[in-house]
Amino acid sequence: MEPAATQSAAPSSAAYPIDKVRASFPALERQVNGNPLAYLDSGASSQRVLASIQAVDRYERRHHSNVHRGAHTMSAEATAAYEGARATVADHIGASDRRELIFVRNATEAINLVARSWGAANIGAGDRIVLTEMEHHSNIVPWQLLAEAVGAEIDWAPITDEGLLDTDGLARLLERGPKLVCVAHVSNVLGTLNPLSEISGMAHQAGALVLADGAQAAPKLPVDVGELGVDFYALTGHKAYGPTGIGALWARLDLLREMPPFLGGGSMIRRVSRDGTTFADAPARFEAGTPAIAQAIGLAAAFRWLDGLGMEAALAHEREIADYALERVGEVPGLRVFGPPGGPERTGPVSFELEGVHAHDVAEILDRHGVAVRAGHHCAQPLMDRLGVAATTRASFGVYTTREEIDRLVDGLLDVRRVFGL
């Protein structure tokens, strides 16, 4: 196997502090199967940034208590840290008011919250919901459940063969007067960056609201929910260098004010009596029970670290790596890449199929080289159906990904071909 050293000689963008970034991620130091780890699975879950690990550790060691409860010092500290985390996450995505930011477990829970609360109150029999063909199951199944419960209809906005949203197709569906359009900000399979402001404009003109799934986008793009014009934005912590078990829903305050509770219990009430209950205002109304305090603090620390790096720099790095990966994997014989070509309409990940070898086997052999990728349907089976494949192999990137790791991916793919006698 010839390492493609000459291909890596081109320096990364001069200003990007790749060494400093990589030193901020302890897991990147480890070896896997006798090789340095090349972690190309950040789209499934990114590695944890030290600043976030330390913030969680500090909180757990010294400040842990329940929030919004006692008058004692530690409860006040925990509450301040938790509410401070809310403000940080709200700022990170350009929310003008921190009350618009609800902590949830993950992007999936954020979308379920909207479906169960806003959806159940606003979508009824015969109403229509538009999803795109490139959605993750998290932005499909909650709507199918709702549609089944209330008798609503789901329309699928088509994608082009290149993997871009077909906006003419969307426009035709909008003529049917849907209540809601649900769309990924960035596709977790194709890397397509959907034009959210354009989509929001079209949807609003047709009288529909827009929910954006930002699980993939929040860690790699500057996000400003106001500029994007969306009504709901869901994100998750563990793809943004933070902990698992924490995510956020942003929603316009005027919508939140009208939305019924999601889960019932402690913290979300104003007054409970034997005869009934009145509910707290947002965000507390949607945060029943003791929240994931440490994880919220960990997510905020990760976003603060990202803001220090700069989201424009993170995006430029992501694009450079995605473009390089598209170019390099394209050199592997028998390999078919899915999604748009490199350029402004896409970021990572890069998903592909190697003719004659199932994605699982590709991933297993790459793992022996220390190269971690995801194989499977990526929780996007309708998209797999659209592409005509059962599974793909996906390399996804993070702020720490290097060109050398892409070269190792390509060397590993050549070894897969060798093992399978291709």
Added chain:
Amino acid sequence: MDELYRENILEHYKRPRNFGRPDEFDLEYEDVNPFCGDEQHVFIRLDEEGRVAQVSFEGKGCAISTAATSMLTEELEGKSREELLRLPKEFVLDLLGIDISATRTKCALLGLKVVKSAALGDAADWETEGLPGDPAEAERI
């Protein structure tokens, strides 16, 4: 790795035995591995005594699931439906003859699950096996 992808497994993957939908069959079942989307459809033809005369399959899967099912189809002739339902997971793992991680065990056992489902006429359980993320698996790291 070369152990996992040794020659007879790759041979069964590239040229699976008894592959394709037969014209006549008595039992059939189709199922997927929900973790990866691999699909297999198994067809069983029975003889006059109700024993397996021929097993064939089609579907999309990885080297492990395809090879395991391919090998399995060669070993079932003469078995009753009850005997099919009693086959232990080791039956397939021994056919493969390799060490296999907990995550790939699901791949290896898909065909057995579908064969049993065909015999049962309903979805059979997965054979008990280590789940992905089994702590015992993690301790090996």
